[in-house]
Amino acid sequence: MNKFASLWLVFAIIGAAYSAPAAEADGDDRILNGRKAATNQYPFIVSLQYKMPSEPGTILRSKFCGGSILNKRWILTAAHCIVNGNKDGGVMHVKAGVKNAFDLGGQYPRVQKIIWPTQYNKTGQEEHDIALLQLAEELVMGPAVQPIAMAPKGFKASGVGTILGWGAINEDHSQSSNELLYTPIPVAPSSDCDIFRAHRPAEHICLGGKGGGSACGGDSGGPFILTHNGKPLLVGATSFGTVKCTNDKPVVYTSVAAYRDWIDETMAKN
Structure with missing residues (x-):
C-alpha cells in the first residue's frame, strides 16, 4: 500500500469492548463532521457486535462494524469486517432498531452464516470487499427495523x-x-x-x-x-x-x- 493505505480498517476489525448500556462518546459529533440520527431515521442500518464471555449477570459487547438490512434474514456488510476479525471467544450478533449501539432495547439476532466472494483479498489488497450475513432468527419488521x-x-x-x-x-x-x-x-x-x-x-x-x-x-x-x-x-x-x-x-x-x-x-x- 502507499502512504494513504487502508490501515484504518484494522481498527474497524478490532473494535472496542463496552459494558452495556454504555455512555455516549464524548467529543465531536462526527462520523467525521456528522450529526446524530433521529429515532427511526435510518431503520435499515445495524451494528455488528460480538457478545463476549463475561461474568454472570453482566453484558459485555464489542461493536466493530456496520451493515444494512436486505430482508428479515440477510445483512450486507464488508468482507474485511468478518474474515479476519478477532472474536476473542465472542458470538457475532447484529443490533437492529436502535440509535445507541448498546441500548438494551432493539433486536439482537445471532449470525449463523457468513459468506464472502471467493476472490476476496487474494492479492493482499481490499478487492471484492463485500459480505453477506445470514441471521439465525428473522428480524421483526416495524418502524425501527426495515429493509433497504x-x-x-x-x-x-x-x-x-x-x-x-x-x-x-x-x-x-x-x-x-x-x-x-x-x-x-x-x-x-x-x-x-x-x-x-x-x-x-x-x-x-x-x-x-x-x-x-x-x-x-x-x-x-x-x-x-x-x-x-x-x-x-x-x-x-x-x-x-x-x-x-x-x-x-x-x-x-x-x-x-x-x-x-x-x-x-x-x-x-x-
Missing part, C-alpha cells in the same frame, strides 16, 4: 448521498460514537481515489475528499445511500480510506451495483 432496496446492476452513483455509522469520530481512532451519526457526502470522480493502490473503479465508489464529512474505523460495512425515486437506495458499503481519518481525502465504498448478481445468487442458494 439495493442499487440495481449497472447503477451509476452521482450527486450527494449519506453515510452513517457508529465508528471513530477523530483522526487517531481513539474515540468512537455509541450514537448513530450521519453526514452528507458527494460522489467524487473515480480518479480521486487513484491515491489508493487498492482502488478498483469497476467495483468501487469514490466519495468525499472536499473537506466535508468522511467515514472512519468502525464505520466499515455501513451504508452509502442515495435518494432514488423518493426512497433511500443502498449504493455502497464502507471499504477503506486513509490511515488517519481526515475529511480532505476521499473514502472508498464497495459498489452494491457491481455485486448485484453475486448478492442475489448467494441469497437464493442459501
Whole structure:
C-alpha cells in the first residue's frame, strides 16, 4: 500500500469492548463532521457486535462494524469486517432498531452464516470487499427495523448521498460514537481515489475528499445511500480510506451495483 493505505480498517476489525448500556462518546459529533440520527431515521442500518464471555449477570459487547438490512434474514456488510476479525471467544450478533449501539432495547439476532466472494483479498489488497450475513432468527419488521432496496446492476452513483455509522469520530481512532451519526457526502470522480493502490473503479465508489464529512474505523460495512425515486437506495458499503481519518481525502465504498448478481445468487442458494 502507499502512504494513504487502508490501515484504518484494522481498527474497524478490532473494535472496542463496552459494558452495556454504555455512555455516549464524548467529543465531536462526527462520523467525521456528522450529526446524530433521529429515532427511526435510518431503520435499515445495524451494528455488528460480538457478545463476549463475561461474568454472570453482566453484558459485555464489542461493536466493530456496520451493515444494512436486505430482508428479515440477510445483512450486507464488508468482507474485511468478518474474515479476519478477532472474536476473542465472542458470538457475532447484529443490533437492529436502535440509535445507541448498546441500548438494551432493539433486536439482537445471532449470525449463523457468513459468506464472502471467493476472490476476496487474494492479492493482499481490499478487492471484492463485500459480505453477506445470514441471521439465525428473522428480524421483526416495524418502524425501527426495515429493509433497504439495493442499487440495481449497472447503477451509476452521482450527486450527494449519506453515510452513517457508529465508528471513530477523530483522526487517531481513539474515540468512537455509541450514537448513530450521519453526514452528507458527494460522489467524487473515480480518479480521486487513484491515491489508493487498492482502488478498483469497476467495483468501487469514490466519495468525499472536499473537506466535508468522511467515514472512519468502525464505520466499515455501513451504508452509502442515495435518494432514488423518493426512497433511500443502498449504493455502497464502507471499504477503506486513509490511515488517519481526515475529511480532505476521499473514502472508498464497495459498489452494491457491481455485486448485484453475486448478492442475489448467494441469497437464493442459501
